[in-house]
Amino acid sequence: MPDSTTPLRCLVVDDDPLSIQIVETCIANTPFLTSIGNCESAVAAAEVLRTQPVDLLFLDVEMPLMSGLDLLATLENPPLVILITSSKSYAVEAFEYDVLDYVVKPISYARFLKAAQKALEATESSTTAPTDTIQAAQNPQFTFVKVENRLVKVLFDDVRYVEALGDYVHIVTGTSKLIVYSTMRAAEEKFPTSLFARVHRSFIVNLKRVQSIEDNTILIGSKHIPIGQTYQREVFQRLNKF
DSSP states (O other): OOOOOOOOEEEEESSSSSHHHHHHHHHTTTTEHHHHHHHHSSHHHHHHHHHSOSEEEEEEEEESSHHHHHHHHHOOOOOOOEEEEEOOOTOOOOOTTTTTTTSSSSSOHHHHHHHHHHHHHHHHHHHOOOHHHHHHHHHOEEEEEEEEEEEEEEEEGGGEEEEEEEEEEEEEEESSSEEEOOOOOHHHHHOOOTTEEEEEEEEEEEEOOEEEEEEEEEEEEEEEEOOOOHHHHHHHHHHHOO
């Protein structure tokens, strides 16, 4: 990634030549961006990404043979990504890939510039961030969960516990209960082990929220949460060190 004084190297990927031309014109009129070329398929883009440094990818979603989202799924270390598409229906899925922005065609320069500035800000924050900020990025304070058709931001500190109920998990905070279609194993991966512990096959708790333990039962607020026998030793060890 270049520093804030070096233009971001951009690759445009779209199967529509007119769309490519519009994005290339926008790039040419944005001082902090420079184009290294364009591709009319995700397959061709994959080869460019493999052989050339790219800082920012302007990527269409609907393309033959391999979609833009399919391309992102193959990338181990993707560049910054701004999706440009004619459909709004991919927005939820797109943000699961941590894209910077989602721009719906037809593209205006004002909207393009707003998205591009997000890329510039992301670059500046990554190159100038102090150590504590970098550590915070490596240890995020939140996650996103899918609730129906929305991605909802969940702050770890707000979560009291997570409870499995059938094919769903309930994420309980001090003010709300989010119902998420998920397995308990998948939910467990969402919450950092530095803050959370699996205490039962049906419960994950925020260790900071534990008020007391009595008779192998954890009290959080008014909720009594059982400690499963297979989890007891690890739970008590962690709570003694917490």
